[in-house]
Amino acid sequence: MFARRIVVVGTGYVGLTTGACLASLGHRVVCSDVNATKIEQLNSGEVGIHEPGLAELVQEGIAAGRLKFAVGSADAVAEAEVVFLCVPTPMGSGGAADLAAVESVVREVREVLPRGCVLVTKSTVPVGTAARLSELVGRPDVAAVSNPEFLREGSAVRDFLNPDRIVVGSDTQDAAERVAALYARLGAPTVLTDAASAEMVKYAANCFLATKLSYVNAIAELCERLGADIADVTEGMGYDRRIGQSFLQPGPGWGGSCLPKDTAALLQVAEAVSFDFPMLRATISANSHQRMRMVAKVREACGGSLDGVRLGVLGLTFKAGTDDLRDSPALEVARLLAEEGADLIAYDPGLRGDEPGLPASLTLVDDPYLAAKESAALVVLTEWQEFRALDWGRVAGVLTGPVVVDTRNHLDPDVLRRAGLSWRGVGRTPVPAM
Ligand SMILES: NC(=O)c1ccc[n+]([C@@H]2O[C@H](COP(=O)([O-])OP(=O)(O)OC[C@H]3O[C@@H](n4cnc5c(N)ncnc54)[C@H](O)[C@@H]3O)[C@@H](O)[C@H]2O)c1
Numbered sequence: 001m002f003a004r005r006i007v008v009v010g011t012g013y014v015g016l017t018t019g020a021c022l023a024s025l026g027h028r029v030v031c032s033d034v035n036a037t038k039i040e041q042l043n044s045g046e047v048g049i050h051e052p053g054l055a056e057l058v059q060e061g062i063a064a065g066r067l068k069f070a071v072g073s074a075d076a077v078a079e080a081e082v083v084f085l086c087v088p089t090p091m092g093s094g095g096a097a098d099l100a101a102v103e104s105v106v107r108e109v110r111e112v113l114p115r116g117c118v119l120v121t122k123s124t125v126p127v128g129t130a131a132r133l134s135e136l137v138g139r140p141d142v143a144a145v146s147n148p149e150f151l152r153e154g155s156a157v158r159d160f161l162n163p164d165r166i167v168v169g170s171d172t173q174d175a176a177e178r179v180a181a182l183y184a185r186l187g188a189p190t191v192l193t194d195a196a197s198a199e200m201v202k203y204a205a206n207c208f209l210a211t212k213l214s215y216v217n218a219i220a221e222l223c224e225r226l227g228a229d230i231a232d233v234t235e236g237m238g239y240d241r242r243i244g245q246s247f248l249q250p251g252p253g254w255g256g257s258c259l260p261k262d263t264a265a266l267l268q269v270a271e272a273v274s275f276d277f278p279m280l281r282a283t284i285s286a287n288s289h290q291r292m293r294m295v296a297k298v299r300e301a302c303g304g305s306l307d308g309v310r311l312g313v314l315g316l317t318f319k320a321g322t323d324d325l326r327d328s329p330a331l332e333v334a335r336l337l338a339e340e341g342a343d344l345i346a347y348d349p350g351l352r353g354d355e356p357g358l359p360a361s362l363t364l365v366d367d368p369y370l371a372a373k374e375s376a377a378l379v380v381l382t383e384w385q386e387f388r389a390l391d392w393g394r395v396a397g398v399l400t401g402p403v404v405v406d407t408r409n410h411l412d413p414d415v416l417r418r419a420g421l422s423w424r425g426v427g428r429t430p431v432p433a434m
């Protein structure tokens, strides 16, 4: 294997994982960022995000001399053979992906990229972006390549090093092959395409996953109305290998930093080419409905009104195993509960307590029993493993109302029943207290 000189621009979940993992594969990597404080911390081996194994890989990379960090990108790219763009592409106006950060990096580096360098977008970008960036760079010796990333937060390192597939697309095949070769040691199936198809794979995959979840959440609602049990239904569906067991867990709706913005962006792209996409619109609107439905469940469990009601909340991050609150359905449900007048006492093992943007009527505590104390009901919004192991007898002792609303079907209703608590989940028959 040839070790390559690589620059990764952006040191967030994707960029830092990419940089540290590529260094662990033997490449020489410089990770650059506009955030000087972040770079200072990284230089001393400190990783500010919660990703299992990432801090260790960063420290190993630094110690081996294969991983370095830099503020700004122009100097960093001076000797690069491959430059990965891993900067944010947030939801912009009308739902479109905002490419300002991507374009600003390209403007910053275009004149200083070494001859024959490959410019790779790992950020999620709309179809046509590689072609647009090629024009923006304006140099025939620099090829643009799309190499979408499929890692999940909370398992970023594991996903990066054990990918289901690697997708690399370019209108310059030789450049695509050079990028694919960086991953050769992973032995993953590799799909080589043109640039537009690689860009499309990312949106098609994320929107498919979102649609799968909206579908499951709708089936769960139907189960409630018809007296079926969603856990049995998804188990029965999932054994069909064409469906698969994963991504079938109902919840308060799907969220995070990717699925919401990527569904909105594909819808916007479709509209731009006059393609009506009612299926994707329904996927998105079903997700808003799901959040409202969880609020209605809590309201009903509390006797019809939430005004002045104290609620304990377990979990605010968009899923377990991350500290990320971006587009969190849990946080959105908490906001909606607060809007109806509830006072929220929340506990989340992933949060430190200094996170901005929490509702004013929400108090974050560092102990789940404090969240339950004197609350009229306990609402589980994120599926942290440790919630299962709580002393439910102790929880029952401090709650003023014996009700748990479990929007993730995460707890064992039988354990709660024996502890004297009633359980209400999603798509399953409620279980009254013993
Ligand atoms: N988070 C995920 O799970 C995930 C997975 C696959 C793909 N993606 C995509 O990857 C991209 C990055 O996502 P993320 O979650 O890693 O973002 P992030 O917000 O965690 O990190 C982005 C980093 O880029 C830096 N940055 C911003 N502008 C910059 C600039 N002009 N120059 C240098 N650095 C700059 C920021 O300071 C930050 O450190 C997005 O397009 C996203 O859709 C994300």
Ligand SMILES: O=c1ccn([C@@H]2O[C@H](COP(=O)(O)OP(=O)(O)O[C@H]3O[C@H](CO)[C@@H](O)[C@H](O)[C@H]3O)[C@@H](O)[C@H]2O)c(=O)[nH]1
Pocket (backbone or CB within 6 Å): 124, 149, 150, 151, 152, 153, 154, 206, 209, 213, 246, 247, 248, 249, 250, 251, 252, 253, 254, 255, 256, 257, 258, 259, 318, 319, 320, 329
């Ligand atoms: O059975 C399930 C699985 C997930 N979720 C929810 O769906 C959302 C997204 O979860 P997940 O996909 O695990 O999170 P991300 O880390 O955002 O990863 C998604 O978005 C990334 C960014 O594009 C992609 O790289 C990944 O492949 C894609 O899974 C979260 O709110 C989860 O709680 C469910 O409700 N039920």
